[in-house]
């Protein structure tokens with residue numbers, strides 16, 4: 001299963017940057033396995049211990065080609081209500097609407113009331129336009145008579161201004177959801193500059209957005225880890241969809257002794273399967289495949305982008321210039337870089353190396369062939 005597949009690259013995404021953006025509807029996880037897992041969990045748990053069966057995926061659930069079939073099967077084997085958390089960008093497609101009609105609650109996200117702000121915060125694939133998003137939400141609301149709860153993620157300085165909230169309020173009035181849930185990023189955002197507004201800002205936003213809006217706490221819930229014998233497997237299962245602070249992780253994995261969890265983290269970090277991401281001074285453990293721009297953390301490696309320049313020969317004197325030339329050559333292939341920041345850094349290195357390259361060319365005879 002890919003770490004994340006999505007048609008957006010939200011600045012606040014806890015799973016890091018989306019690379020590449022995809023709109024393909026595919027069977028990313030075998031549909032039969034999903035239904036079997038739901039069946040197993042609902043048999044193992046007392047029904048009164050579960051409120052909802054929620055589909056959210058590691059990425060956008062409506063890009064799963066058999067979501068409709070999965071929902072219909074789950075409803076056959078369980079009396080529990082089914083919710084789907086979606087970014088709503090494919091709701092303009094009638095077949096996606098049709099599949100979600102079987103759910104009991106649909107929770108699309110909507111962070112902006114204008115196309116410009118939508119592109120700034122959600123950074124969607126070009127095909128996922130703001131006009132299509134709005135068209136899809138309004139069309140789905142007309143067809144879906146059950147619970148339509150819209151999720152708004154507030155990003156400080158972006159969609160929490162008076163103007164942004166007034167635009168959003170006008171759009172929400174056109175859509176007419178039953179409820180509007182307002183939250184703020186609590187886990188490491190993809191971009192290091194994303195800040196979460198305070199609780200008072202969430203309350204002010206709720207007041208500005210009207211009666212259907214209310215602040216909500218981010219999902220915490222307990223994880224059922226009974227299927228895992230091994231602490232290393234449990235750590236991976238927990239962290240893949242939800243980066244966590246070490247304290248949270250210890251709480252979640254309290255079936256094991258803290259020393260066992262610490263040894264598991266150290267092993268996974270050594271094997272480069274986990275990384276530590278630091279955001280605003282807080283450290284989170286995350287899967288190493290997730291892409292967060294920023295400085296590497298000493299414990300675990302942050303996903304620091306860039307080409308393998310460290311493998312280039314290091315040298316002194318004229319050979320230092322050869323290294324610079326090699327850096328210049330590497331920067332030609334920007335696809336080797338995983339983020340815009342890395343490309344920028346490499347370009348700067350290349351620019352710095354340009355005078356050295358010129359000097360070397362003019363003294364080519366001084367160098368062995």
Ligand code: SF4
Nearest residue numbers: 006008010013059087
């Ligand atoms: S927050 Fe959701 S919609 Fe945005 S990039 Fe992440 S998975 Fe996709």
